[in-house]
Amino acid sequence: MKFITWITIMFVLLVFAGFIYFSGASLNQSGSASVDSSGTQKVVLSMQNGNYWPRTITVKAGQKVSLELDNSIQGCYRSFNIRDLGVSGYSASPSQTIDFVPQQKGSFRFACGMGMGYGTIIVD
Ligand SMILES: [Cu+2]
Structure with missing residues (x-):
C-alpha cells in the first residue's frame, strides 16, 4: 500500500476516535447553573434522545432557581416536577x-x- 493511503487511513481513524471521545464527553456532562447579577441560578433544559438534557443539574441551596425548558421540549415534557421539593x-x-x-x-x-x-x- 502506498504511504499516502496509510496517512489517509490514520487520519480517518483519528477523526473517528476524536468524535467518539467528544460525543462521550458531552453526554457525560452535567449541567451547572449559571448565576446572574441578582443571584438567580439559571438552568436551561432541552430534549435529547427522548429525555431531558442534561440529565443531572446541580444548584445551590437557598438561592432562587429559574429553570427554562427550551423549544426542543414538547408536550407533557413541558410540565416539570420535583416531587420531593414540592415543585x-x-x-x-x-x-x-x-x-x-x-x-x-x-x-x-x-x-x-x-x-x-x-x-x-x-x-x-
Ligand atoms: Cu411526560
Missing part, C-alpha cells in the same frame, strides 16, 4: 420559566407530568 410547574413557552428556591440539600428526582422524562437535581 410542580408547567411552562407553555421557554420564556415562562419554572422558578423555585431549593431549601433542602440532597439529590432529588425530577420528572415530566407522566414520568417518561426524568433526571436528577443535586442541591448543595
Whole structure:
C-alpha cells in the first residue's frame, strides 16, 4: 500500500476516535447553573434522545432557581416536577420559566407530568 493511503487511513481513524471521545464527553456532562447579577441560578433544559438534557443539574441551596425548558421540549415534557421539593410547574413557552428556591440539600428526582422524562437535581 502506498504511504499516502496509510496517512489517509490514520487520519480517518483519528477523526473517528476524536468524535467518539467528544460525543462521550458531552453526554457525560452535567449541567451547572449559571448565576446572574441578582443571584438567580439559571438552568436551561432541552430534549435529547427522548429525555431531558442534561440529565443531572446541580444548584445551590437557598438561592432562587429559574429553570427554562427550551423549544426542543414538547408536550407533557413541558410540565416539570420535583416531587420531593414540592415543585410542580408547567411552562407553555421557554420564556415562562419554572422558578423555585431549593431549601433542602440532597439529590432529588425530577420528572415530566407522566414520568417518561426524568433526571436528577443535586442541591448543595
Ligand atoms: Cu411526560
